[in-house]
Amino acid sequence: MTGNAFEQKNKQALQRGQRVALAATLATLVLALLKALVGWHYQAPVLVADAFHSGADLLAIFASYFGLWLAGKKKSVRFPYGLYKAETLVTLLVGGLIVWAGVELLGEGWHKLWVPAGAVGFPLLPLLVSALSVVASLFIALKERQVGLAINSQSLLANAGESFLDVATSAVVLCGLLLSYWRLPYVEGAVILLISLLVIKLGGGSCWTAFLLLLDANLDPQLSRTLEQQVDAIYGVKGESEVRIRQAGPFHMVECVIYTRPTLSLFRAHELADRAEQAIAAHCPHVESVFVHVEPLRDELRSVIVPVAEISGLQSRVHGHFGRAPYFLLLRLNEHEVEIEDFYFNEFLDEPKFIGLKVIKAIVAYRVDLLFTSSIGEISFYMLRDNFVDIYAAEEEQTVQEVIDQFRAGSLQAITQPTHSIDQSLVEKPLEQP
Template identity: 30%
Template sequence: MNSQDNLKLGVKASRNSTLALALLAFLKGAVGIYSGSMVLLADAVHTGLDIFASLAVLIGLKISLKSSGKHFPYGYYKAENIVALFVSLLILFSGFELLKEGFTGVSTASKLEFQGLALATAVFSVLVIYGLSVYKRNVGTKINSQALITDARHSYTDVFSSMVVVVAVLGSILGFSELNNLGVILISLLIFKMGIESARDAVLTLMDAWLDEEKSERIKKNIYNIPGLIELEDLKLRKSGLVVFGEATVEIEGETDLKRVELLSEDIKTAVKKEVENLEHIVVNLKPVRRKNLKLALPVLDRNGFQAELSEHIGKSPYFLFVELEEGRVGDWQILENLFSNSEKKRGVKAVDLVIREKANAIAVKTVAKVPFYMLRDNFIKILRIPEGAATVRDVLDRFQDLEEITAPME
């Protein structure tokens, strides 16, 4: 699902929630008047206020659906975060009102008629509001909507206030209407905590803060594993409503051709999308630089280290020597066996797979066929020509600065 589909799903959930709250407020108000339960009538008014919060989320999501205009090139997605902040303030207001009730000792009327009906309505209210909270939380989590998740938290706090109504009605029936005061105070403190957390998240998102460091580290790891990338210089992500915008700056080989630059850009975008489901857009800045460190692969016929004799063919080579070159200086090296040198089919392809797995970014060869050539090129591995007269690895390393790049298949 794209961001527009997610927004439409959020609008539907918010609309359903608003209608359910309106019906519930009407039911509690009617039963409150009919039974004489003032606490049930007060809870009906409280639910009526929740309708405005749910409407605010609905309006915010609908605004987010608008196409970007002249003055809003990044769209109206942050309208959702503004609404989330507004709903958070409503949560805090609800907590304050409940706290006042707890300290002033609000209780039900002394005479309560139709006690069973009042109690059943209060219990039904708890179940409905809890169901709405779970519904909105699930949809909000699915589409990554901060406003809908915040509204779900709001509904969740209302579950506790509705439970207070149940206790108040029971207390009135049993003659102990004061029993709910301590519970109201404790619940209001919990509501304050939720409201502050929701307001904090909304404000930080409006200020373009990115809070998911674990996801950022996974994205960076994915990008670092992309062949042809020298260095990830910077990664910036920011939420706007339920979508994410990003910018990545990476260093690549200076002489990389345009087609491979486009492929690399797409690989980076894919690496980010793998972790960010609602990625709306990401800008990839590619900085051409000269690579200082290389991992060079050479096909060889034996295990004699730098005195190993060079092989004429990639696929038929029984071994590969891999050597680290740090600003032209020889570093660590190892020799690995090519297990597919005697295969009848796709020897060259399987040998190139070995080179790719070892994360080599350059290979020196005497000749290269069409399929291995394009495999190496598409994985950003520079293909260098072994000069005439070079018979061993040492000969290649001594003349490394003079090696020419192969730009087309040789067979």
């Protein structure tokens, strides 16, 4: 996925979040005004207090909208990485407002705990307004949570949590109005205190998460490990890759270091980086950018395969043809050590044709790095090169140990083109004469 594709996708996500935040702002404004007017007219202090609580929610939701709007601005020379972190900064402010609302609610609950309520008439309209607030807050919370999860917006998720608590707060207000009518204020105060503590906990959690994100903390190490596993599984990547993720607003910025063999050409290294980028984009949600750096792996343990005529360890002799060799010797090789991993019998020798293709498919499954052979056909050569296998020329009847010594000494020549134009292993095997 190109940078423009990432940018277009992220712009659409931000616009979706902006629409939800703006709609929630308008709905919360209507609820706050309705609670304040009805509470003042019917002398219901608990409803007026809930109106102030909704006012704090209004500021938080509008701040979320502003942060998403700011994050949606185009990148510029001054801000080459965009303004995505504005949304995270707003999340920090939203968390602070939620904590403030919780503290205010805490004071109200403490007051209600000790002050008995006077006799009032049955508060029908305040009860209806509180019931409407419960339903509206629940709808707003569900929508904010749905879109917040879809676009990974921390501010929307923080607001959704506050809206869910607003549902509980409105329900408490509803009960409080009835309890005031029944002259049981102590229960009302205790419940308000409990809700206020939950509000403070939610706001504090949002502040802490936003603070860590502003410091580029990795809050999802499991995602990093998953991406590393996906990148390491790419054929041509050697060793263990390194993935670092930092979050800017609702989006992830991923940096990845992959290792490969030093002989890889610049073109193939770029191709390998593209594969890594595609793997990361496919498994990492809400990606803003992926930067892949390719490093040569020094003193690596390479996987080597050699077509041989017999099984005699490192004294096995190189066979004259790659596809029709009776055995293959698989080695692990670096600058100082060599280890025989296994011998493989060429199970395709009795096939009438396409032996080379079948051998190659078997070789690729072992993630081979090097092939030492005396000859190789055109199709086999290009298939192996496409799978990041370096091919070196070994003389027929040489021992494997002699070939290894030449390779370490740098005197073994790389095969840069097929040794013959027609792959003999693709030609039908001649029938034996009776």
